[in-house]
Amino acid sequence: MILTLLHTSPAHIPVFDALRDAGHPGLTLRHVVREDLLVRAGESGPDSVAEDVRTLLEAAERGGADAVLCTCSSIGAVAEELAPALGVPVLRVDRPMAARAVAAGSRIVVVATVRSTFAPTAALVAEEAARAGRAVDVRTVFVEGAWDRFLAGDREGYLGRVVAAVDAVTGADAIVLAQASMADAADRARTALPVLSSPRPGLDAAAACATAQKA
Numbered sequence: 001m002i003l004t005l006l007h008t009s010p011a012h013i014p015v016f017d018a019l020r021d022a023g024h025p026g027l028t029l030r031h032v033v034r035e036d037l038l039v040r041a042g043e044s045g046p047d048s049v050a051e052d053v054r055t056l057l058e059a060a061e062r063g064g065a066d067a068v069l070c071t072c073s074s075i076g077a078v079a080e081e082l083a084p085a086l087g088v089p090v091l092r093v094d095r096p097m098a099a100r101a102v103a104a105g106s107r108i109v110v111v112a113t114v115r116s117t118f119a120p121t122a123a124l125v126a127e128e129a130a131r132a133g134r135a136v137d138v139r140t141v142f143v144e145g146a147w148d149r150f151l152a153g154d155r156e157g158y159l160g161r162v163v164a165a166v167d168a169v170t171g172a173d174a175i176v177l178a179q180a181s182m183a184d185a186a187d188r189a190r191t192a193l194p195v196l197s198s199p200r201p202g203l204d205a206a207a208a209c210a211t212a213q214k215a
Contacts, residue, residue, distance in 0.1 A: 105173020
């Protein structure tokens with residue numbers, strides 16, 4: 001099976017390669033990195049990158065992908081909306097995480113280090129809540145200064161700030177780490193609250209989808 005992953009940071013490549021090796025050794029991953037898409041989505045909104053995303057998805061289909069996984073929360077909704085015009089499934093990495101958050105309870109806190117991630121993630125949680133027939137209250141927490149550390153290559157400093165923000169959350173049933181880059185903070189946090197990240201469940205769902213397509 002071939003799964004094409006659309007990233008907006010090269011830092012995601014080793015994360016998903018490791019998850020593939022651990023859980024889906026028969027899956028071939030093809031990584032496409034476009035850092036400019038996140039920048040433009042933040043400046044002008046996700047719709048501003050729709051044509052570029054369409055071009056990338058069409059190229060993945062022509063290249064033989066059995067499914068495509070968008071690992072960027074800021075443009076995931078755009079990728080999903082373009083899927084019906086393609087011949088292969090397109091998934092967003094954070095949808096399984098959002099479904100788990102809704103199952104955990106009604107008070108959900110979304111933690112992010114990039115502000116453009118908040119709107120699409122909150123909308124996704126609301127969509128999954130509606131699908132489950134549940135009402136949810138979504139709060140957001142912005143981790144000030146963390147993204148600058150990520151861009152500077154200071155992974156430990158980045159994760160440290162995320163963990164501090166997560167551990168400070170109270171009055172929630174689940175905490176959602178809105179970006180794939182934040183995933184390792186889930187294991188480092190000391191809070192007793194469920195801390196949910198997207199890479200593993202997202203890859204699991206995409207691998208299952210690719211397998212079904214191949215069958």
